[in-house]
Amino acid sequence: MKIAVVAANGRTGKLITAEAIERGLDVTAIVRRDNKSAATQVIQKDIMDLTKEDLASFDVVIDAFGTWDPEKMDQHSATLGHLSDILAGTKTRLLVVGGAGSLYTDQTHTTMISDLPTFPDAFQPVAQGMKKSLDALRKRTDVNWTYISPAADFQAEGPRTGSYTLAGEEFTTNEKGESTISYADYAIAMVDEAQQGQHNQQRISVLGK
16 A cells, blocks of 8 residues: 655654554655655655646545644645645545544534634634635545544644544543543554545544543
8 A cells, every 4th residue: 555644744744654654554755845754755845736646656645734823724725625636536545634623512513612612712723724624625526535533632742552432523532531632543543544444535533542
């Protein structure tokens, strides 16, 4: 299996790249600047400069792009839209590192957790930016996409436990009443989805046990 990790220099991208390499997969890092990931195969390009030809040989493309800059929130939609356009009509699967703010509070799917008054104001810009990109992705029937939301408490420095719980579109907690997952365990879930491919054109979520 050939996998490309877009934004492989980021915190999540690095761990996904390392997890895939550890499993013996053929991994290429796509980075804008010098490669800092574990991959030895590299495409050094800005996301918006990628072409159909650049991605034609991959079975799976993992989009790990993200920004916290309030002035750049439109880049979530722009970059994901570009990747969708150049993968449209192909067999290549597009897996997206998503956000938790767009998870629904219950099965009616009428209210997202970012709509709640308790949702932190500091996280609203990125939640809204990623929600907009997910809304656009849902309209794509020409792309084999899967959007994977992490738990609400997405811990960059959290431990790698080697396990996680797979959930759907609703905000979910574990037996301790917590919604948390480490970047390392999220990377495991992402590579599992890359290898197993069971959620085409769906948004799923993952949380720690």
